[in-house]
Every structure is written in C-alpha cells, then in structure tokens.
Amino acid sequence: MTTLTDSATQAPFTEPNPYATPAAENRGFSISSLVLGLVSIVASYTFFVPAIGLVLGIMALNREPAARTMAIWGIVLNAVMLAGAVLATLGFLVFGLAMLPFAFL
Template sequence: MTDAAGHQAPQAAPYAYGYAAPTAAPTRTLSITSLALGLASIVFSWTFFAPIAGLVTGVMALRREPESKTMAVWGIVLNAVMLAGAVIVALLALIGVGIGFAFLPFAFL
C-alpha cells in the first residue's frame, strides 16, 4: 500500500520473530462428558441410562481423544461400577420377588 506521497508502508511479516502459528487447543469434550456422567450417576443415583451413555462416550473418547485418556478411563470405570451395581440390585430384586411368589401359597395357611 502506498500513501499520498507515494511511499510504501512497511508490512509486518506474519509470525515474525520466531513465534509459531497459534494452534487450536485439543478437544476433550467426550472424555469430560463421560467423567461428568460417571460422577453424576454416582452422586444422583442414576442407574441405567446415564451410565450407558457415559460408557459409550468414554469408549469413543479413548479412540478419538488420546490426549485425555485418563479422564476417559475414569469415566468408563465410574459408569461401569454404577451400571454393575444397578444390575446386581435388579437381580437381587428379581430373586426376592421369585422367592416371594414361591412362598405365596403358604401365606394363607
């Protein structure tokens, strides 16, 4: 560009003085989501849908976000513990209902 007197304005070189080009921060959305769902499912006693969603996002985070592997693994562990606990409680409830129905004819003797 030139000014009115015909002098050319100095142009700054991009990324002068040895500075590197700015890079985007790595995304950690899936691993944070998995960890948050794992913590929330334990704190709020969410037993089925949230742990499954947390497990799925944790496994996806392991494959897509290798820089946040620790958060993804913790999310998977927390969600798996909560889901396993829910399955154990459901099985015990079914066994209890079965035993109750088995002794139902004897309740009226």
C-alpha cells in the first residue's frame, strides 16, 4: 500500500547545511569611500573626489555594518581633505583680493 502526500503539506528541511558556502558580504561602499579618501590626498583640489567619498562613506555606515571601520576611515579622510580644500580655496581667494589693488601699479 502506498500513500501519496503532496509536498505543500510537508515541513521543509530546516537543518543547516554544513557544506553551504557563506554569502559574500557587500563592502563596496566602504571600500570605495576608503579608496577615494586615499585618492583625495592627491586630488583634493577637485572638490568632487572627497565629496563623493564622503557621501559613499555615510551611506556605507547605514548599509554595511561589517565594514564600519573602513567607512569611518573613508569619512575622516574625505572630510579632512574636503575641509582643507575649502580652506585653501578661501585663503587663495582672500589673498588674491588683497593683492588686487597692487596688480595695476
């Protein structure tokens, strides 16, 4: 005598599979933020590189808790370089305006 059971009423296999590979962690935003932070040391005058790295680092804090350290370092590097670029630009602007009366002598 055979009995037929449909698969919808059976409980699924719930034991963990010891041979399953772990899912790859997504660390793209934090790595990008850190790399752009390092690149912004050289290219901070562009304003775009540190600004994009800062945004990616802030997004990585919310989305990637496993890569929090890289995201924080990216935020710190990008913020420091962005602030330095803004201060340097303001300094050059003030110096240029201060020297403007002497340009026509």
